[in-house]
Amino acid sequence: MTRTVDPITLDLIENALLNARFEMDSVVVRIALSPVIREQHDEFPMICNAKGQMVVGQFGSYIPGIVEQYGDDIHEGDVFVWNDPYACKGSISHNNDWCVMLPIFHEGVHVGFSSIFGHMVDVGGKVPGSMPADSRTIWEEGLRIPPVKIYQKGTLNEGVLDIMLNNSRTPDMNRADLMALIAGCRTAAKRVTEICDRFGRDTYVAACDMLLDRTREAMRILINKYIAEEPVTFTDYVDDDGLGNGPFKMHLSIYRRGDVAVIDWTGTDDQAEGPINFHIHEGLCKLFFGVYMIMAFDPKIMFNEGFYDLFEIILPEGSLLNPRFPAALSNRLNTHTRFFDCQAGALGQKAPHLSMAAGYGTSPHFIFTGHDKNDKYFQLMELLFGGVPGRPLGDGFDGHAWWPLFSATPIEYIENYYPVLVESYRPVKDAGGAGLHRGGAGIEKTYRLLEPGTISIHDDRETVPPWGINGGLHGGTSSKWLQRAGSDTPERIKSKLDNLPVEPGDKVIFITAGSGGWGDPLDRPVDAVLRDVRHQIVSREKAERDYGVVIDENHQVDKAATDALRQRMKDERGAPEPFDFGFIPGVHEAAE
Known part of the structure; x- marks a missing residue:
């Protein structure tokens, strides 16, 4: 029988989990030494249920793939670590990200997982920082660690730690940052057990399921409202791969089949020779689309993995988004962030007012x-x-x-x-x-x-x-x-x-x-354009050329000239274009 949780208790547990997730951040940045984690907060925590589904967090769960490798050999006090993108099905997308995961137990019963990954400033490889601009294979990008136990039933595996630190130019920073990630996960585990103590373990487990179900139903409504059955396509480009090749096309099609949104990257260019390939985990791809839709269309929705079965992902093998081993991956963020731009361009065609x-x-x-x-x-x-x-x-x-x-x-x-x-x-x-x-x-x-x-x-x-x-x-x-x-x-x-x-x-x-x-831009309030000019965000020339606002040397608006210019520009231009791509070298020349 499925247990239900009353709405007040559900809200209390939801907010307790969210607070625990943010406490993980606080613990990590207090302990870490590297500027990338300590100062810039390049770390991503989450708390999952016993199935490995993310209930609160940022990047989505990669845990089922790790659990699959270990089966029943997961115990209280174990802490897992890894960074090899190919050994964890793309859950970590380059070697600099070290991921930590620990199982959470309450009175001997497994109730979930906590996990964090963070960017290490150096993991070996042929250049300081371990992100060579010209690598052709992942072998050049530093130490690769498959999922291993850094702690086994509470005992530190010194050999694993020594190997990891011996392959870094910054071992002291890496050690501190790794221990910070582990401390953050242990903090989450403590908070989850406290929630179980307060509300009861069965109530906590049921609440996690209800939070996932609630997000799923909200996403189902968004998909039916904003994604049409007819495919919508969008194309954007990555400049180059660091080896002189490019630009690289990323092509996205989105359509709906019943309640399921189909995300199809067919037409995206083949994997690059250089290190801009993004070996994306299918679940992570689903999360990115779900998070974007929530933030663009209904930010009140709590994002978690409850909606995963409402997305179907097509990632052509051998493409920028699904490269074959041992493709270089170290600078995959060019492709990663262009992924977001393609999402915005495709989803914005059916809901331009929200994109x-x-x-x-x-x-x-x-x-x-x-x-x-x-x-x-x-x-x-x-x-x-x-x-x-x-x-x-x-x-x-x-x-x-x-x-x-x-x-x-x-x-x-x-x-x-x-x-x-x-x-x-x-x-x-x-x-x-x-x-x-x-x-x-x-x-x-x-x-x-x-x-x-x-x-x-x-x-x-x-x-x-x-x-x-x-x-x-x-x-x-x-x-x-x-x-x-x-x-x-x-x-x-x-x-x-x-x-x-x-x-x-x-x-x-x-x-x-x-x-x-x-x-x-011809509808932008004149006062806003003037403010940008005074703050040196916009030049007087751009204010006149793109906004139709005439501003003199004393930073005063000529209202009559502005009104006349804006009207003339609108008459000459006609209706504005839905997209302005500018000039794309290597693409527009070919079209001409």
């Missing part, structure tokens, strides 16, 4: 390594952010992360622990696509290096602009520059490179992409 434009399109990173005056090795790794797209509710965010809980590394932290001065950190003027709701601007960050060493850089959206939607215009692209000490002229460098030698006094100018605008 959003394209964003900055990857997870840019900057790595600076070398030895200081005391011959001590240093390795700075920082994730940078860009423009988050214009959306129905308002303007996109300037210089913000894709991931809601990420934050920028404090400049004081960087300058205190590494031989670097950050000379400037500001939004890029005119990078946000024009629209009724402006796209977010990219950022420009200037590093002055104080010691000799090497730098590695990874970014995208340098040639393929982020598109605008519902009449909004495309946003600005990214660029990277190196200004040598004693020179007044910076030289442009590639968006994907490794081990470029640098000297004290050299400057790296890292410019990330903006994002697309939402809605007709």
Whole structure:
């Protein structure tokens, strides 16, 4: 007989689980040492039921695949760790992500799992940071760990830990970060047992099932409302793979069969020679679509895995999204974030008033390594952010992360622990696509290096602009520059490179992409355009060219000239286009 839980108790358990999930974050960042986890919060926790289904969390459960490998050999006190994308069916998508999982028991009865994965700053491989721009196989990208027990019935497996740390350039940071992940999982386990003590184990188990069922029913309604039976398609592109190949097409079709949404990536380009392949787990693909639909169409819904049977995923083997072993994967975030843009473009065609434009399109990173005056090795790794797209509710965010809980590394932290001065950190003027709701601007960050060493850089959206939607215009692209000490002229460098030698006094100018605008820019309130000009987010020239707003040198609006210009621009243009892709090198030339 299925046990039911009254609504008040269900809400109490739901919020207790959500609080436990956020407490996992707090524990991790208090213990971790690396700037990527401690300062930027690049870690993703979840709490699952005994079947391995995520009840609360972010990235969706990969646990059934691990449980399948161990069967009945899972005990109280066990802690599992892994990072090999191919050994866990794509639940971890590159070697830098170390994943920890532990089973949760209440009075000897298995009631669930807690798990976290976090980005380690170095896991070996041929370059510092373990994300080579030019790798052709995963063998070049560092140590690969299949699912193993780092703790067995409460006892640390020193041999496994030694192997993991012996293959990293930053063993102290990795050890602290790993133990932080384990502590976060243990915190969740403690909170779950407390919930079972308070409400009863059977009530807790039933509540988890009801939370999954509730989300499933809400998703069923969204699918029937916003996904049509006729296929809707969308195409976007990744710049290149770091080896000179590209652009790479990502093609998505979405349609409904009964209550089931079919997500078909047929038509996506074959896997790349370089490391931009995204070996995505089928369940993770379902979660991404479900989360997007919840956040775009009904944010009050709690997202979990209850809706998985309402999605059918088609990932062609040998494509960018389902590469064959041993394809390189280290810089898969270009493809990962373009995945989100394709979702927005496809779903937005049936509900344009609820969709959003394209964003900055990857997870840019900057790595600076070398030895200081005391011959001590240093390795700075920082994730940078860009423009988050214009959306129905308002303007996109300037210089913000894709991931809601990420934050920028404090400049004081960087300058205190590494031989670097950050000379400037500001939004890029005119990078946000024009629209009724402006796209977010990219950022420009200037590093002055104080010691000799090497730098590695990874970014995208340098040639393929982020598109605008519902009449909004495309946003600005990214660029990277190196200004040598004693020179007044910076030289442009590639968006994907490794081990470029640098000297004290050299400057790296890292410019990330903006994002697309939402809605007709000729309808944007004049006061909002003027504010952006005064804040140096938009130039006077762009205000006039794209928004039809005439602003004089004293930052005053010429109302009569503006009204006349806007009317003339609307008459000449006609109805705005649903999408503005800008010019895509390698694609539009071929079409011509």
